[in-house]
Every structure is written in structure tokens, then in C-alpha cells.
Amino acid sequence: MRWITNIYRLGVKEIYSLLRDPVLMGLILYTFTFAIYTVANGVRTELNNASIAIVDEDRSALSTQLIGAFLPPYFKTPQVIDQRAVDPGMDAGQHTFVLDIPPDFEADVLAGRNPVVQLNVDATAMTIAGNGTTYISSIINAELLKFASRSSGVVALPVDLRVRAKFNPNLDSSWFMAVMQIINNLTILAIVLSGAAVIREREHGTLEHLLVMPVTASEIMLAKIWANGLVIVIAAVLSLQFIVQGLLGIPIMGSIVLFVLGSAVYLFAVTAMGITLSTVATTMPQFGLLSIPVFVVMNLLSGGATPLESMPPGLQNAVQVLPSTHFIKFAQAVLYRGAGIDIVWPQLLATAAIGMAFLALALARFRATLAAVR
Known part of the structure; x- marks a missing residue:
């Protein structure tokens, strides 16, 4: 005691x-x-207010649709820039993402020629780069699916993936x-x-x-x-x-x-x-x-x-x-x-x-x- x-x-x-x-x-x-x-x-570890620039070399309805798909609060309003401004802008840290849409992009999509879209990422912002790349890929795939469905009557994907986030529903x-x-x-x-x-x-x-x-x-x-x-x-x-x-x-x-x-x-x-x-x-x-x-x-x-x-x-x-x-x-x-x-x-x-x-x-x-x- x-x-x-x-x-x-x-x-x-x-x-x-x-x-x-x-x-x-x-x-x-x-x-x-x-x-x-x-x-x-x-x-913040999730994507929020990320800066994105787009090089639109096609200037078509499809490229305009893609530009309009990047919305707040995930992204700032996209800036349409010239090809020559990509490297200086990324070197100066002005853009985290730069999406380059090639010429004849819409025509190649309609013809089934599988055009290549280039996404430049500033990977020094590691967390935003990883999350943002996934978001951008999903947005582009979703918009291309919508466009293909309207133009050729293609049906939606046969699998419907439902994500359920437990313990933190809004991530x-x-x-x-x-x-x-x-x-x-x-x-x-x-x-x-x-x-x-x-x-x-x-x-x-x-x-x-x-x-x-x-x-x-x-x-x-x-x-x-x-x-x-x-x-x-x-x-x-x-x-x-x-x-x-x-x-x-x-x-x-x-x-x-x-x-x-x-x-x-x-x-x-x-x-x-x-x-x-x-x-x-x-x-x-x-x-x-x-x-x-x-x-x-x-x-x-x-x-x-x-x-x-x-x-x-x-x-x-x-x-x-x-x-x-x-x-x-x-x-x-x-x-x-x-x-x-x-x-x-x-x-x-x-x-x-x-x-x-x-x-x-x-x-x-x-x-x-x-x-x-x-």
C-alpha cells in the first residue's frame, strides 16, 4: 500500500x-x-481543384465534349493551350495535367482506327498524379462510350460495376x-x-x-x-x-x-x-x-x-x-x-x-x- x-x-x-x-x-x-x-x-489526399490544360488539335464535337467533362470540384476550368506551351507550362508548375487530343480524333474514333490520346502528368505531386490519372481515364472512357452509343447505337457495357465504400462512404x-x-x-x-x-x-x-x-x-x-x-x-x-x-x-x-x-x-x-x-x-x-x-x-x-x-x-x-x-x-x-x-x-x-x-x-x-x- x-x-x-x-x-x-x-x-x-x-x-x-x-x-x-x-x-x-x-x-x-x-x-x-x-x-x-x-x-x-x-x-487532402483525394483529387480536388486540380489544374488541367488541354491541347485541342481536333476542334471537333467530340473534343469539345471531352473538354466540358472536366468539372469542379475535382478540376479547375480546363485551359485550352497551344502545343508549344505544354513543356514551358509544366516546367513552371502551372498545370498538373495536360491532355493532348490529336488531329482527326473524332473521325478516327468513328472509323474505328483507335487513335491515341496523350496525357502528360506532373508526377512530382505524387498523390494527385495517381488519383487524377485514374479520374481522367474514367472520364475519357465514359465520354467516349456516350459518343459511340449516340453515333452507332452501341449498347452499354455488359457488366455494371457497383462500388461500395465502407466506413467512409464519400472517401x-x-x-x-x-x-x-x-x-x-x-x-x-x-x-x-x-x-x-x-x-x-x-x-x-x-x-x-x-x-x-x-x-x-x-x-x-x-x-x-x-x-x-x-x-x-x-x-x-x-x-x-x-x-x-x-x-x-x-x-x-x-x-x-x-x-x-x-x-x-x-x-x-x-x-x-x-x-x-x-x-x-x-x-x-x-x-x-x-x-x-x-x-x-x-x-x-x-x-x-x-x-x-x-x-x-x-x-x-x-x-x-x-x-x-x-x-x-x-x-x-x-x-x-x-x-x-x-x-x-x-x-x-x-x-x-x-x-x-x-x-x-x-x-x-x-x-x-x-x-x-x-
């Missing part, structure tokens, strides 16, 4: 210390409000970006706050005060873990309720209680990782430089930014040691698909096991740090 009481009281002290730090409180407020809203509204990227940004912010704040708590004790000289008290290294470390984890979980839940569901109007399909449980397990692992990093660094600038590559790797290689299946097999196996890999699977299943504990328990178990490993490493490093202070 004394061990539990000490952890509780030290944790309360940690919360008071955090509440009195205006910089860290401002960081938490910004991270779970403005940062969520702006990323959800500003970062709205803001639904994905808002929730994933909360997950990313959970990770970076857990690392920063837990690590800063240890380094703040060292820089303010209060670590020596703790050493003369009848407390152990495990009590000090676990107090920092639960206190900082509690603050982050509360901030994340409030962000889901008021920013994601309220301000952005994004529905949450699953159980918030189950998400809180998974977040608590995940934060247990990540705050232990942050304390480990704080025992390696001696100052806040060093800790900041050390935590940045750790967070970047966890963010990019955990399956949130890119699918795990697209990574090399060896890398897929390597990232399984990261708690974020399993938590992202858990959070997406719960918040997007409404999964229950019977589906996500393997991810919870894996995250808890990784957290125990990081806890043992953090405790060993933290004890070494306290021994060095003595």
Missing part, C-alpha cells in the same frame, strides 16, 4: 507541475485543437486525417512530456530532493508515466468529442471507452520509451534532437501513413517491435470500423507486452541515472 500511495502522490505532484508550466499546457492545447482542425481540413480524406493526427499527437506528446518531466527534475535540481525521500526509482518513474498519460488521454478524448465529432462533424463508429483503454496501454509503452530517451540525453535540446528521429520512424513506418503491406517483408517484421504499429491497427479498427474487444485484443496484448519491455529498459536506465546523481 505504501508503494501505491507513493506512486499516487508523486503522480499528483507531477500533474501540478505540468499544470503550472504554461509552455507545455499551451503545447497540449494547440496539439489537440488547432493542429487537428487545420490538418483535417488542409491536407473524404478529412475523416482519415483527423483521427490519424490524434494518434500521431498521442505519440509525440507522450514522448515529449514524459521525457521533459525527467529532464526538468534534473535541470531544476529537484531530482536530488526526490533521492532523499523514502521513495524508490520505480515509484518515481511510474508516477511520471501515469500522470502524463492521464493528461494526454483526457486531452485526446476531449479532442475526439469536441473537435473531431463536434467541429469537423466526423462520426466515430466505435466505443470511446475501448479507445481510452487502448490509449492507456499504448501511453504506458510510449511514456516508458520517452523516459528511456531522457536518461540518454542530459539536456532538453539533446532530448529534442533524440526524440525527433524516433517519432518520425514511428509515424512513417507504423502503418498510419503508408500500408504495412507495401513495405519490404524484412521491414514489416522489424516494425512489429514498435508499439505504434499495433496501436494504429487497434485505433483504426475501433474508431473507423466499430470493432469490439473480441477483435482488437491481439493488438492490446502486443502493445502491453512491448510496453513491459520498454518499462524494464526505462527502469534500468532510470536507476542508473539516479545512481549517477548520487
Whole structure:
């Protein structure tokens, strides 16, 4: 009971210390409000307002029909340009797509000669280039089918493909970006706050005060873990309720209680990782430089930014040691698909096991740090 009481009281002290730090409180407020809203509204992965230019060397009814098929909000109003303006325009970044309709295009289509239409794509805008190429190909095929049906009585295709998008019917990227940004912010704040708590004790000289008290290294470390984890979980839940569901109007399909449980397990692992990093660094600038590559790797290689299946097999196996890999699977299943504990328990178990490993490493490093202070 004394061990539990000490952890509780030290944790309360940690919360008071955090509440009195205006910089860290401002960081938490910004991270779970403005940062969520702006990323959800500003970062778009679907095609939207793309610039397209068309070289119309045919000037026929069919080419005019194709030009009129590119409509907002997917495309800006098409610009009809000369062939000589294609390369300068794309070099200057004025056009993402340039469609070149050859001479005698309509006549060749009617004669069945299979003319070639060239689509030039600025592939430096990788996401827009990939999505836009698919949209443009579908638009051209649809317009050619309409034209052929009117001119020769060709019937429609014998197969009617019906697409049903589950969990995000309108394929709205803001639904994905808002929730994933909360997950990313959970990770970076857990690392920063837990690590800063240890380094703040060292820089303010209060670590020596703790050493003369009848407390152990495990009590000090676990107090920092639960206190900082509690603050982050509360901030994340409030962000889901008021920013994601309220301000952005994004529905949450699953159980918030189950998400809180998974977040608590995940934060247990990540705050232990942050304390480990704080025992390696001696100052806040060093800790900041050390935590940045750790967070970047966890963010990019955990399956949130890119699918795990697209990574090399060896890398897929390597990232399984990261708690974020399993938590992202858990959070997406719960918040997007409404999964229950019977589906996500393997991810919870894996995250808890990784957290125990990081806890043992953090405790060993933290004890070494306290021994060095003595």
C-alpha cells in the first residue's frame, strides 16, 4: 500500500507541475485543437481543384465534349493551350495535367482506327498524379462510350460495376486525417512530456530532493508515466468529442471507452520509451534532437501513413517491435470500423507486452541515472 500511495502522490505532484508550466499546457492545447482542425481540413489526399490544360488539335464535337467533362470540384476550368506551351507550362508548375487530343480524333474514333490520346502528368505531386490519372481515364472512357452509343447505337457495357465504400462512404480524406493526427499527437506528446518531466527534475535540481525521500526509482518513474498519460488521454478524448465529432462533424463508429483503454496501454509503452530517451540525453535540446528521429520512424513506418503491406517483408517484421504499429491497427479498427474487444485484443496484448519491455529498459536506465546523481 505504501508503494501505491507513493506512486499516487508523486503522480499528483507531477500533474501540478505540468499544470503550472504554461509552455507545455499551451503545447497540449494547440496539439489537440488547432493542429487537428487545420490538418483535417488542409491536407487532402483525394483529387480536388486540380489544374488541367488541354491541347485541342481536333476542334471537333467530340473534343469539345471531352473538354466540358472536366468539372469542379475535382478540376479547375480546363485551359485550352497551344502545343508549344505544354513543356514551358509544366516546367513552371502551372498545370498538373495536360491532355493532348490529336488531329482527326473524332473521325478516327468513328472509323474505328483507335487513335491515341496523350496525357502528360506532373508526377512530382505524387498523390494527385495517381488519383487524377485514374479520374481522367474514367472520364475519357465514359465520354467516349456516350459518343459511340449516340453515333452507332452501341449498347452499354455488359457488366455494371457497383462500388461500395465502407466506413467512409464519400472517401473524404478529412475523416482519415483527423483521427490519424490524434494518434500521431498521442505519440509525440507522450514522448515529449514524459521525457521533459525527467529532464526538468534534473535541470531544476529537484531530482536530488526526490533521492532523499523514502521513495524508490520505480515509484518515481511510474508516477511520471501515469500522470502524463492521464493528461494526454483526457486531452485526446476531449479532442475526439469536441473537435473531431463536434467541429469537423466526423462520426466515430466505435466505443470511446475501448479507445481510452487502448490509449492507456499504448501511453504506458510510449511514456516508458520517452523516459528511456531522457536518461540518454542530459539536456532538453539533446532530448529534442533524440526524440525527433524516433517519432518520425514511428509515424512513417507504423502503418498510419503508408500500408504495412507495401513495405519490404524484412521491414514489416522489424516494425512489429514498435508499439505504434499495433496501436494504429487497434485505433483504426475501433474508431473507423466499430470493432469490439473480441477483435482488437491481439493488438492490446502486443502493445502491453512491448510496453513491459520498454518499462524494464526505462527502469534500468532510470536507476542508473539516479545512481549517477548520487
